[in-house]
Amino acid sequence: MPVPGEIRVEAELSRPTRSWSFRNAYAGVLGIAERIGDFRAQDASVKKIATGEFRSDLDATKISYNVKLSELRATDLPHVSWLAYDRGLLMFADLIPQDIESLSAQFTLPTGWTAESSITGANGRYEVSEPQKAVFFVGRSLRKISSTTDGLDVVLNGSWPFKEPEALKAASDVMKKYLDLTGFKLPDKAAIMIAPLPVISNKSEWKAETRGSTVVLLANPQKFDFWRSRLTIILSHEMLHLWVPNSLKLEGDYDWFFEGFTQYTALRTVQELGSVDFQETLNTLARVYDVYISRPDDVSLIEASETRWTNPSSNVYIKGMLVAFLYDLKIRKESGGKLTLADRYRELFSLGVAANTNGNEAIIALLDSAPAMSGFAKSYVENPTKLELEQVLPAYGLTLDSSGKKSRLRVNRDLNAEQKQLLRSLGYRD
Numbered sequence: 001m002p003v004p005g006e007i008r009v010e011a012e013l014s015r016p017t018r019s020w021s022f023r024n025a026y027a028g029v030l031g032i033a034e035r036i037g038d039f040r041a042q043d044a045s046v047k048k049i050a051t052g053e054f055r056s057d058l059d060a061t062k063i064s065y066n067v068k069l070s071e072l073r074a075t076d077l078p079h080v081s082w083l084a085y086d087r088g089l090l091m092f093a094d095l096i097p098q099d100i101e102s103l104s105a106q107f108t109l110p111t112g113w114t115a116e117s118s119i120t121g122a123n124g125r126y127e128v129s130e131p132q133k134a135v136f137f138v139g140r141s142l143r144k145i146s147s148t149t150d151g152l153d154v155v156l157n158g159s160w161p162f163k164e165p166e167a168l169k170a171a172s173d174v175m176k177k178y179l180d181l182t183g184f185k186l187p188d189k190a191a192i193m194i195a196p197l198p199v200i201s202n203k204s205e206w207k208a209e210t211r212g213s214t215v216v217l218l219a220n221p222q223k224f225d226f227w228r229s230r231l232t233i234i235l236s237h238e239m240l241h242l243w244v245p246n247s248l249k250l251e252g253d254y255d256w257f258f259e260g261f262t263q264y265t266a267l268r269t270v271q272e273l274g275s276v277d278f279q280e281t282l283n284t285l286a287r288v289y290d291v292y293i294s295r296p297d298d299v300s301l302i303e304a305s306e307t308r309w310t311n312p313s314s315n316v317y318i319k320g321m322l323v324a325f326l327y328d329l330k331i332r333k334e335s336g337g338k339l340t341l342a343d344r345y346r347e348l349f350s351l352g353v354a355a356n357t358n359g360n361e362a363i364i365a366l367l368d369s370a371p372a373m374s375g376f377a378k379s380y381v382e383n384p385t386k387l388e389l390e391q392v393l394p395a396y397g398l399t400l401d402s403s404g405k406k407s408r409l410r411v412n413r414d415l416n417a418e419q420k421q422l423l424r425s426l427g428y429r430d
């Protein structure tokens, strides 16, 4: 760090080259490579030909450049590297030229700073096999607490209304649920990194992202009240990404599943962990339905997934979540309670969908392969079929009353035995 808020990268390349290009966009954030400057190659002269694009007249194996990480926009977070005050997150996806497939990294940090990562280092050196997924938390007085049995580290900085062991407990509880859900043990250690939001935004009090084996949670410590259930709610969504999609090698935009179905599965998990009860789960679904009916729904979930980052009111999360809810209700009903949506996750990881296949095709086939579920995902995901919960829910013993300002989702007074069993399996207690 030659000056606060800026890093200098010095790299020795394994083979000579004369062209380097840096990622300029990530998850809807544009212009990240504008932060790269003073690019030099040893014994060669370098020209910047466009944002993040550098070319030299001769082959070179030694390069160096600066990256300015302190001029942050709230909308950049949590998707890009930053440095603020005495901490920062270094995400190699926007710090390292794009075609570098693996690397060995060392940090020279200011006195008193340390670096933490899900990648285990030895003697200050880190072997990074997938730079695009590598995240390093650097700063003064980082605190780390680990659970070796769960393969989990929690790294914190700043002052919070909770203690490190409590954050680790929340993360471990969620981890166990998803190990159970998927039946798949993550190959690498996971790290949960919690830092104060470096830019306070009036839009959101926290932001999170899961990349590779790292969950990053940036929050405003002053506004992080009800922290226990909040932490569980945030981690229930983010930590499922360690499996879906991060442990699946599927291609294409199937965000309706790994975001929408994740929303629903996370809500079920939060309920099972006791942070919300059955009625609150129904209330959440009713709120989501109100958002759904307030927006147009004229493209399929697959198309919505393709435009997720450019369309702020994409239906990926909300419709995806409601489709997952309907799927769970229907499969429970059709199988007489023997099957649930959760079983699909286990199957996804036990059968193992072939690597590099199309995510949309693979997941739709998996969902529709269950008895009596044929055509369900095809209809709600591939086709732009609208949701009409008022009409379909009564068959499951639920009533959606959308006559008032806010919809209400309630259990019917007269349930038949089958409906009672179904709703009880979802946590209903009469």
Ligand SMILES: [Zn+2]
Residues within 6 Å of the ligand: 237, 238, 241, 258, 259, 262
């Ligand atoms: Zn997500």
